[in-house]
C-alpha cells in the first residue's frame with residue numbers, strides 16, 4: 148500500500164501543510180485571474196455606472212427636492228446607491244457567474260477532482276462575490292469623494308462594512324444558486340426579493356414614511372441595515388444601533404454560507 | 418491501492434451499484450467494463466469520494482473514502498468521462514491552474530507545462546483557448562492535466578473515447594509508460610481491444626453487479642471456445658439451422674451474421690465449401706466475445 152509513496156515525493160505530505168486552511172483562496176485566485184482578463188470593462192462598469200446615476204439622478208431630481216432627512220438628495224442617493232451596488236454586484240456574481248461555473252462550465256466539478264472539497268469551493272465563491280461587492284462599494288465611495296459628498300474620515304469604516312454587506316448578499320445568493328435549475332430562477336429572485344427589499348430599505352427614498360408593518364419587514368433584511376450604516380458613516384446622518392445593524396448583516400452572511408454549503412454539497416455529491 | 422467492499426448506491430428507485438467488491442494491486446492496470454448504464458462511472462466516482470455511497474467500504478491509496486477522500490485525491494489523477502477543462506483559460510493556463518489546486522506553486526506548475534504538453538502531443542497549442550481545441554485534443558489535455566500532481570494512481574473514465582486511431586495509439590503508449598513507472602491505472606472503456614491490450618485484470622459489470630473478473634486471457638479461456646467463425650450472406654438462415662448450430666459448441670444469429678464458437682472449426686468450415694453466396698471470417702476468440710456472451714447483444718437503455 149505504501150511502497151509507492153517515495154514516487155510522489157513532497158506530494159504525499161502536501162495534505163498536511165498548514166496552508167490547507169486557506170485552500171478556498173485557490174478558488175478566489177482562479178476567479179480573480181479570469182476577472183483580470185476583463186479588467187477594462189469591469190472597471191468601467193464599477194465606476195462609470197454609479198457616476199452617471201449619481202450625477203443624473205442626484206442633480207436632476209435632487210434639484211427639484213428639498214433636503215431629505217437633513218441631507219441633500221445627492222447625499223441621500225449616494226449612500227443608498229453605495230449599498231445597492233454592493234448588493235447587486237455580489238448577487239450577480241454569486242448567482243449568474245457561480246451558476247455558470249456550477250452547471251454549464253462544470254468548473255467546480257473539475258476542481259473537486261483535485262484535493263479540494265465542496266466547502267473550499269463554496270467559501271471561495273462566497274468570498275469572491277463578497278469582494279466583488281466590496282469593490283463596487285469602494286468605487287462608489289471614490290465617486291462620492293470626488294463629488295465632495297463624504298463628510299468625514301469615518302467613511303473609511305465603510306470599507307470593511309461593504310465587504311460584510313457583500314458577503315451577506317453573496318451568502319443569500321449562493322443559497323439560490325444551490326437550488327437553481329436554470330438562470331430563470333434568478334429573474335424571480337431579483338423581481339420577488341431584491342426589488343421589493345430595495346423599495347422598503349431606504350435606498351432611493353426614505354423608508355420612514357412607509358406603513359410600520361412594511362418598515363418592519365424591511366428591517367428583517369440586511370439592505371436596510373446597510374443603508375443606515377452607510378448614511379451615518381458616509382454623509383453624517385444620525386446613527387445608532389450600530390451593533391444591531393452589523394449583527395443582522397453578519398447573520399445573513401454566515402447563515403447564507405452555511406446553508407449554501409450544505410445544499411451545494413448535497414447537489415454535487417449526489 | 419484500491420479496495421472496495423460491498424459498495425452500494427441508489428438513485429431514486431434504482432439501485433445502480435449493487436454490492437461491488439474490487440481489489441486493485443499497486444502498479445497494475447485494472448479495467449472496468451460494462452454496457453451503458455452498468456454503473457461504471459458511479460463506481461469510480463464513489464471510489465474518489467465524489468459521490469457518497471449508500472453503504473460499503475472503500476480504501477484508496479491506504480486512506481478511507483469518503484472520510485479522507487480529499488487526502489487520497491492528492492495522490493490520484495482523474496480523467497472524468499466528460500471533460501471539464503476550464504474554458505476561461507488557455508491550454509497552458511489550465512494545467513497551471515489545476516496544479517495550484519494541489520497546492521503546487523506557480524513555478525512548480527510552470528516547470529511541468531512543457532513536459533505535459535509533449536505528453537499530450539499539444540506542444541503548439543499552449544496558448545490556445547479551450548474552445549478552439551477539437552474533442553480529441555481536449556481529451557488529451559484532460560489526461561495531461563491528471564498528471565500534474567505526479568499521481569500514484571490514475572482514474573480514467575473512458576480515456577480514449579472520441580480519439581482518432583493515431584491519438585489512441587499515443588495514449589496507449591503513454592499509459593504503458595505510466596505503468597512501467599510503477600503507477601496504478603484504473604480505467605473504463607468500451608473498446609475491448611484496448612482493455613485486452615492494456616489491462617492486467619478486467620471486471621465486467623452489468624446492472625450494478627460485477628459478473629466476471631480476471632486477466633483478459635483467463636476470461637477468454639474460461640468463457641469462450643477458442644475459435645470463432647463469423648458467417649454472413651444470402652441463405653444464412655438455412656445454413657445456420659442445418660450446419661451452423663450443429664458443428665459449433667455455441668452459436669448465435671445476430672442480425673444477418675452467424676457467430677459460431679468451437680474448439681475445432683474444421684467440420685464447420687467444410688460445410689461452407691462450395692457455398693459461394695456465404696462469406697465467412699475465421700478468427701480467434703477475444704474479450705469482445707466474452708463481453709457479448711456475458712452481457713448479451715441487446716442494446717441498453
Ligand SMILES: Nc1ncnc2c1ncn2[C@@H]1O[C@H](COP(=O)(O)OP(=O)(O)OP(=O)(O)O)[C@@H](O)[C@H]1O
Nearest residue numbers: 417428433451452453454455456457458459460498
Ligand atoms: N446523478 C444521477 N442521478 C440519477 N441517476 C443517475 C445519476 N448518475 C447516474 N445515474 C444512473 O445510474 C446508472 C449508472 O450510470 P453510470 O453513469 O454509472 O453508468 P456507466 O456504466 O458509466 O455508463 P456509460 O458507459 O454510459 O458511461 C444509469 O442508469 C444512470 O441513469
Ligand SMILES: [Mg+2]
Nearest residue numbers: 457458498574
Ligand atoms: Mg460512464
